[in-house]
Amino acid sequence: MNEDFLKPYNHSHEKDIYNSWEKSGFFNPGNLTPNSSSLAPRPFSIIMPPPNSNGSLHVGHALTITVEDLMVRYWRMRGAPTLWLPGADHAGFETQVVFEKRLEKEGTSRFEILQKPNGREELYKRIWDFTQENKVHMEHQIRQLGASCDWSKETFTLDPKIVATVYETFKKLYDDGLIYRDTRIVNWCPKHQTTLSDLEVKYEERVDPLYYVKYGPITLATVRLETKFGDTAIAVHPSDARYKDLIGTEIEVEAIAGKTKIKIIADEHVDPTFGTGAVKVTPAHDADDYAIWQRHKDEIDGPRPVIDQWGKMSLLAYFADNADVMKYEGLRIAEARKHIAHDMQEKGLIEKVEEQYKHNVALCYKCGAVLEPRVLPQWFIDLTKEGVKKIVQPAIDAVKSKKIQIIPEFQEKIFLHWMENIRDWNISRQIVWGIPIPAWYKENSKLGEREEIYIGKEKPQDDGWVQETDVFDTWFSSGQWPFATLRAHGLEKEFYPTSVMETAYDILFFWVARMIMLGLYITGEVPFKTVYLHGLVRDKDKQKMSKSKGNVVDPLGIVEQYGADALRMALLVGNSPGQDASFDEAKVKGYRNFSNKLWNIARFVLSQGAIPNNSSDISSEDKKYIERMQEVKKEVAENIEKYRFSQAAEIAYHYVWHEFADKIIEEKKKDIIEGDEQKGNSARHVLYVLLTESLKILHPFMPFVTEAIYTRLPHKNAEFLMIEEW
């Protein structure tokens, strides 16, 4: 036995194999020569979802890499010009949150740094360095998983060419009247001091007291006592008999602030069955109330903010002279609410309290802070203006007409439902880490008025222009990723639209929907023909992996222990699209054993003397074995092409272990030992053929061990199994 063909199979040479692949240049489609199976090669391309450059890869990334590499290796062997373009995402808000945690540990904060002269530049530079470190680390990890992606095309979302494309898109949207800067009530995270899009809001059920507050002749129910200082009206349903006579009048109210007057208005959106059927209207701190004000602008005052950007009471503007109110100044919301409740109860202004009132609270999806709605000028993409469904409708049509196929199919309904109810997209973020919005405006407007705007990086000639300091929502740039990356490398013509977008279902709206909309808007074509959505990888007990639970599986630790091949198989088998999977190390171990099984098959077959071309004298029995193998190969190919990866992997696995190894080898062993020369040679031939074909069949799933064996074959068609003809 060859000295380097030792048992058991040692996966520690995976790195060497990867290096030789990468050095060969065959990850780059420009270096591939079409093989004979590719009579009419259609390009196959995948843009890798760029991992966030703010940490390490998790098992979900490993699944992404596995599934994509499987397709890429398969199509490469089929002779298609195959491009897999890797990248990394600066991941604006998310990265800044991670970095701010680090600053917290250092005993400082982003706000402290921003106070310094050039603080913004310093902070940006530090986060830049942080992401570049992570990026290098992640690239290394992606290699360890065996990803046959074209590193020469690697792209970062902040590369100058990408930023230039993002600016062009923004300008075009603006020129088409699809971008506006306007004052709206938006989601504000008081911890991280930025607005968030509607998608970045998570709702959580909380139990809070519901206060029934006396407003003169009316009693109304509210949780948010502390916003009462920003009330500008009371609203009731127009047909509510209880309040009919009061509608349109001003009532006098005894309150903490002393005697005040407040107007009663009628609005269809008030539910007469809730509470007392009357609702206080606080346009500055509630989205619904803001909407009510917009419908009654002529009758009542607009937003009267009494809570500041840090979530503290800010009453100076309206109550400077009122000591009874000013004593709450600077208190946090929760604290203020308690004090106010106490004081109002003392004054007999609270009729009753429903202590166990269940309601949903809006939280920041990333840090869990309670969001405070605020009225602020922000940049929006108009996705709803009547007759301007320039962006949304083509995306809906593309999916409905199956120009884009979504796998699994049920996700299509979820996609369409969201798209059909889409709202305008707030793309401005008040953070430093991101692509600056290239705009200037004149600060001469009041709430609700449009101001003069100039789009461009350079300051306009005349005076009075203020530069925008907001940056884009990360998803605005990553939403352009397929065409932006291909353009940056001059590959749009050859590879756009891409073949498959493979990612987790939890970013269907965040990312996939935006890519479809922006891709169609800019290029007129879909960005990809198929969307394959994999499920989330949970831990052994079906729990979501998280650092705080301490159940995060490090995929690279698994790779070190069992090999990337084993991890890949474990992630693939039993995994179906759109369905969450749980990660079990025992399963990985099982497929590690399979690597060893394959290795030993090869050791045996090669030790018998490999006969590759035996044109004559193959027994009819052996011919059947080859035919059977061809069937299996076809089945595996069909399943891969239909995106049934689990099936494909299982068929390949079952064939190689339980048919080839367990049955055929045992049979042929007898022929070699007991049979005559002809029978023996026929057996040697069929074993060698089945071995080489098994290597091909398994290569997309288990690239390392198959390549390691291929290297040791006495007869080869190609330099690498990776570029063998399927």
Add this chain to the structure above:
RNA sequence: GCACCCUUAGCUCAGUUGGUUAGAGCGCUUCAUUUACACUGAAGAGGUCGUAGGUUCGAAUCCUACAGGGUGCACCA
């Protein structure tokens, strides 16, 4: 509130145009014992495919209702 997904072996899950004895990994039982491979082989136990109806010659698979688990969207103070 609306929608979607899941419910199959002890555990985690496959099972895609409805069709013979329902599969995989791990676990379990018995046997084999130095073999290409113990990271092994052979044999086996274990399933009313959530419940109740329906369609059909035939249902884990299609339809309806219900129950339990989960997710998304919306949200009325």
